[in-house]
Amino acid sequence: MKKFYLLLMAVSFSLAVFSQTNILTEDFEGGSLPTGWTQTSNGAGWDFGSNLSSTYWSIPSHTVYAASNDDAAGSSNDGSVDYLITPPLDLTTYSSVILEFASFMTGAYSQTASVEVSTNGGSTWTIIQNVNAETNWTTLTFSLSAYAGQSNVLVGFHANDNGEWASGWAIDDVHIFEPIAYDAAMVSINTAPFVSAGSISLEGTLQNMGANTLTSIDVIWSIDGGTTIHTDNLTGLNVPTTGTYDFIHSVQVDMSVTQSYDVMMWVANPNGQPDGDTSNDQVTKLISSLSQLPQKIVVGEEAGGTWCGWCPRGLVALKDMAHYYPDTWIGISVHNGDPMTNSTYDGALANYISGYPSGMVDRAGGEEVDPSDFETVYQNRKDMVTPVSVDITNISWNSTSREVTFDVVGTFYTNTTGDFRLNAVILEDGVSGTTSSWAQANYYASNIDLIDWEGNNWRNYPNPVPASQMVYDHVAREILGGWSGTTGSIPSTIVDGTPHSYTYSYTVPTSSDETKMHIVGMVIDQTSGEILNAFKTELLPTSARVITEKEPKLYPNPTNGIFRVVNLAGATIEVWNMLGQKIMTIDNANNLEKIDLSDKTSGTYIVRVISNNNITTKKINLIK
Missing domain, CATH: 2.60.40.1930 (Macroglobulin (MG2) domain)
Structure with a gap:
């Protein structure tokens, strides 16, 4: 079993341009269709601006950009052939060509996107790359070398709603250039965030940004800025322009001492030649080894509402996860636009999602997760090691004032520094109401199967399901430390094995049933935004509760x-x-x-x- 962990904190790197031959550069700062560019569409098409977000598709800030927003265009819009097209490119004098641009495309509501090329004036298009969904702006790099030597080359950015009322695609900072001959870039260190102590293998990804196929490269690492370096010469490679290569360094790192380490990794000497651009060669990460292995509990925050016809998918996901994984999963239902809404929690989660139902799992990577994918993401995270254990102690209930007080305790098993915070969430099960706003909209009615673990099929329920038939569980009543947690609840300098606690209090409304409520304690890493670990217990202490379930x-x-x-x-x-x-x-x-x-x-x-x-x-x- 793993006994130590590594805390990896990603540091971004930039792809600077040195000695490259620029072919096309466009940042859309003009706020309109650039000169020489064209667009085609059967609907609203592409727009340009610095704030093109809409109700169910929020675009993170990125100066002025171009966007095809199918959500804003409405349900009748045909956004299936929204093309934003570069001016004709004469590539006859080039032997290698790279396209680099910033992209934001979440894939919500069936949205897809692709980069395509036409050599016949736009009569036909060839897909060179489908764009993967991401939850934030991402720099994408594709090779256009297959079209080097040709004239009248058009590059098209194709947003496709696939016949649905979809979300959209935004792009910015388009750069097409001929690369220098030899340029290798260090992309990332891929070693798991927390690993066992002893000899640790460093895994990573590098990219060939040079014009020549990469056949060999030196990968080097050092610790804490030391002068001792460890080089692994990778040979026999065949990495084309813009291609990536995953590797495991042949020299392992000794991290048997419980402390933090600064790991630096870089590349050099592509094909035995000097690297023409050293600005993209290096990546660093902070790694902390741990003395114990706490139990990992995964947290899923689901966003939904009674008004949302597809949100039964979220209700079923939470119900199934609670049934199948009761000891290692905590589900939290964050309601929007209905009587169970907590405005603080709802407003914060809305910054990370593009529509409803949606959610996040451990807030990992700030990534949006559809509730139907909760189990898949859970399976990927349940065995991840974590540096901190969480407990809830000293629960005290005042039946007169209806106030509960308790301590959330986080214990790290490493010596490190950072901004970590405790937080507490109050949940309630068995919540119901009588007015129409408690009725659950149900687009699965009559035509789509949605079956929970008990065999209940939402296809057989009406739209909406009357309030008298609805009972809601895992409802988030309060998030006591706000979205990010309680500032100062954990000191910036952490000593291995030292517990840190914070006392919270909450007054239970008379409309809530304290016997059906739970407390969730968690520790949040402010650097990554991730929930590192959590714990859940009943709100009422034993002394205030009549135990009806005797089975241990x-x-x-x-x-x-x-x-x-x-x-x-x-x-x-x-x-x-x-x-x-x-x-x-x-x-x-x-x-x-x-x-x-x-x-x-x-x-x-x-x-x-x-x-x-x-x-x-x-x-x-x-x-x-």
């Missing part, structure tokens, strides 16, 4: 050492190994008893809970 629960299961036994106040807990040996006894256990098997070997253990002459036996799997 173990979570997480499997565990890497520490797990909890729930619903057994006053019971005796025994832990046995598979050899029939009793290895632990806890008398008079509390309702949320923590069991630590960190010093035991991996395998299956038997947990016996003895309460009121009743014995319940369960298995726990220890994986280290």
